[in-house]
Amino acid sequence: MSYDDPHHPSPWGPHDWKHGSPHNSWAPFILSMGVAIFLFTLAGAFKWGEFQGWGKIPLIFVGLGVVGFGLLVWWRQDISFGVNGEVFEPKSAGAPFQNIDIRKVAMWVFLMSEMMVFTSLFSTYMRYRFGIASCQTVFESGEWVEGAAVTCFEPASHLIASSWFHIAPGAINTFALIISSFTIVQALRYAKMRDIDEDVRRKKITRYLGSTWFLAILFLTMKMIEWFLGFPLPEFLHEFNHGDSTINSLYTEGYLINADHYQHHEYDTHYLESNGHGLDHDSDLYAMMEAGSHPGGHMMANIQVSATTFYVTTGTHGAHVFGGIIGLSYMTLKAARGGYTPDNAVSIEYFGLYWHFVDLVWVLVFPFFYLY
Amino acid sequence: MAHYKIMGQDPYWMNFYGLMILTLMEVLAVGADLGPAANSLGTEEKVVTLWILTIIAIPKFIMIAAIFMHLYGDEDSGILTMTALFPAFFILIMILFVGLTHPNAASGLPDWCRPGNYGL
């Protein structure tokens, strides 16, 4: 069997889609190898949360590099799809899916399994959220001693929803995703339009896909700001922020997966008394302090589980956004080369379904992790 | 593509506006002081917040699925909607069996029936 023979295109790509799906491809083998290397080397770089040294990091990039290479081979076979009449978009033969594109059915089935992924993550969160007493409750019950960490559940919303400034990145993210859902649909609309100039179509699709890509990057950037970086406030807004010049990130506030001695000013009786609202007069703690049986002080909490469920769930969603960015990178490049025509516009639809699903998950994550 | 109009306008734009408005309502609901409302209903403020967030999330979910994901108004909508809703049973089972069975979660069971009590 010789390569570069039109009947047997190279397993490295490019592929002639007039003959249907590729019969040979190096991509699956290489991708699998890359994933295995990545998981192996990642476990070498960290053990029990302790960093094992920068020497281990280059190997992780070897794994990621192999994954990237596998993706490139995959894309090399795909890039000609839809161009010059090379389309292979079979439709379903039988009931109840007849005449629906096969790949559309496949995408919906995939989304079903993704629903189960996020359900598992949400179930974990629910189990812990309802099962472990919240730090606020524990604090107000007075069943703690200063200096001894008490295990309790501190929802991230306690920090994030504490002020309009804190919630700004999350709100921007929500808007970003909704707008990006809109732009991807517009890209699809222009791809499907028949009575339009080729060049106009190409430019419109590229712009809309590019905007979606940009909004996704914005999402991840806002997430990093919220998680790690924080952001400074202009002078005139300082007074609305209790005089603080920055909005602290979760990292700065100590909301970390290894936070076993978390101390927040919300749980400091001295701070509460000197900064306005004070303790809730209905609480047991107030009664105990009045009676003199509790000295008050600064409660220390072990909030590892809370931080873990927050970061892993929102992180998994972020990882799906990142996956979308990878797909969008390919699609934007392909669009810029004029690769989307009404014949293969459905490819954008398939990605759109995935992207709307990511937006859907955010619609659930945002209120229940960031606001509640 | 969507062949229908919402209130005379392009359905995608209208969907977008609608989602924005609902999001704004969510954020306002969290910011507002629901204390008096909670007291009049006999529950805590955070339970009221939870209800409001859930009740707003449901239409958002349906709007994205129906309009952006073309589950409404397309010829293949019927079967694809059934496909999308098929996991509902399994999701419910997981939430009930995994999410809500923490031993310390609120339980109306009497002591002798709680985990770990074997009467030995």
Add this chain to the structure above:
Amino acid sequence: MVGKRSKGAIVALVVIAAMLALPSAQSLPVGISGVQESGCNCHGAVPSDSVVASIDGLPESYNYSEAYELTVSFQGGPSQEGNVNQGGFHLWASEGALSVNDATSQLYNQNEVGHTDAGNDQLSWTVTWTAPATDKNVDFVLHVNSVNGNADGAGGGTSGDMWSKVTISLGGPIEVLEAADPFVVLGVLIIVSASLLAITLAYVFYRKDPDAFDWDHFAPWLADWMTSTDHKKIGTLYFVAGLFFLGVGGIMAMIIRIQLSVPGNDFLTQEQYNQFFTLHGTTMIFLAAMPMINGFANWMIPLQLGAADLALPRINAMSFWLQPFAALLIFTGVFSGHGADTGWTGYAPYVVSEGAHYGTTMWAAGQIMLVASSTLTGINFLTTMAVMRAPGMGWMQMPLFSWSILVANVMLFLSIPAFGVGLIQVYLDRVVGTAFYDIAAGGDPLLWSHLFWYFGHPEVYVVVVPSFGIISEVIATSSRRSIFGYRSMVYAMAGIGIVAFIVYGHHMFTSGMSPTLRFVTMLTTMLVAVPTGIKVFNWLMTMHGGSLVYRTHTLWALGFLVTFTLGGISGMFFPSIAMDTHLHESYFVVAHFHYVLVGGTVFGFFAGIYYWWPKATGKMLSEKLGVLHFLTAFVSYNALFWPMHRLGVWGMTRRHHTYFVTTEEALGSLPMEAAGWNMFITVSAFLFFFSNFILVFNMIVSSIRGEDAPDDPWGGWSFEWMTSSPPPAHTLYKLNDGSWGLPTLKDANEHIANEPGWLSSWFQRLLVTDEDTEEESH
């Protein structure tokens, strides 16, 4: 040109594989880790040959249980009379019991003694060692530290100290050979099997064209197999990989059985035993059973549906290739002697504790890849069956094997994300330090149990339902009639598929989980036996109304009916929480699940192999060898697993590395007969293991000089029998008018006449708006 490129690729692959293997290679066990190797460097000392350590008082060979006064001492080094401190020692003995005579030494445990502060100022110490009562060779490792005494007061300085060590081996009254290290045994056997596999592949290639046996021809052939997206090739790859790991899992089982053949055995230590049963379970389920199912499915589903290939061919290839790499990850931990020792169920919190071996992280990582592989498989098959059936083939005209794969894949891809999430949680806990299962932080170990069994129970049905499908096909063809009650078979399988998700709590009855859930699960578990029972009765009725031909696949199907039913009945003791509390973690469970997994799944696979081998390879298997295989395997299998029921009721615990028998009624020990039964089981295990080589031999002989197979050797009626044996690369079917092409249902001799029922008619009207559908209702 091509040869050079692919040579380079192969070299690169070998280099990468070596890079991966190297770290594990460093950690081959040389003994219990710790002081024995690295020396007692509490003084930060430097090793030196000028310090000479010695042990006096050891005999030539020890006598049982005799006590010996040992003097450990050293000479040389910077130590001098008059120093503040002069020296220290640490003595480790692999067997026997050490004890101290005075305050200058202290006992850490019965294997280790060291010096105390009071004994800091001498060059020799006296300890007592009591010889063991076994015949094992004993190793002594003595470390001494020669101190230069530059310390100013307590604490001691460390600069200038020197240490040295001496190792002595002592034999007992009887000369014993070095005990085999089980990991070395396993490693050697795996390497041998892999080499045999490689040689077989090379030979297969040679046979294709003896004149073209060189690299320039081999590289493209190999590359074609590595890159193919053709469902037939991928099916073969899955099958070969599955068979290979079936053998490896069997080897592990043999090693376990050697350990359990006599009470109090020490062939495997507890640490090693834990790793072996973990690997046995994981290998058999994920690396043997699932790939073999995928092998059958990949081969037969497109053929049975009349489709050209699966819906997503490249993703299909991806599903396969994730598996060998996942297997590499899972086994990486094993050969370092630190493989996962958590059981295949990986219960928390042990699985995230530092007590669990390092290999547990790789075990989790490999299984994450397998989750991805299974998800992609599930999507692929569900889509294929939904959209690529031949024109005219409605849902109720699909063969039962296709239905079984459909139900299995739906269960699989809906349940496996829960497992994937759980594994990611374990992986993150162990690597990044998250707190999902950290008890002190509020983590709940039951969460893992819920997530695992939410997947785990549907998984065991995923593994057995395709065998149901194979058996349906085989019994129908062997009875020379269509299956009895096709519609109820379909509904029964669908029912199993749905109910499987609400019964998983029965694996957790003794875990302290929610009592309400326990009660609900008890009821649903009793319920889930009903659809399976319906299937068994349908199979019986099929044979009753037909005329049975006794081929090898028929024999295996009959064997399946017996053993699977027995396994199902033994399973019916578990829904009752009271019975489960007694039987949980006993050999009764082991007997039950091996009856349904081996007697059910594996026997189904054997039936499938004998049934479809001619179709896939174009050669017939020898019926004589097949019958011999069946008789030896079936008898030894029952001898192997049946007595385990009795052992379980007596209370023999599973996952314990050994057991003890006594004539007295003592808690935790077994009657004297248990020892005899265990030996009987071990012998049967070896017989069963070797009987399966008859099948391997049969396959090899058939490939070399088997009779050519006709298109339809057994008289089957599904579409796969309309193709040639083997089918061409682009599958073509022989249609009724003699031409070759893709079939419609009209072309098949279909004996399954089904009017669409009221449910399907309603469903059709509800969903299909297209006026002219191609549905043919007969």
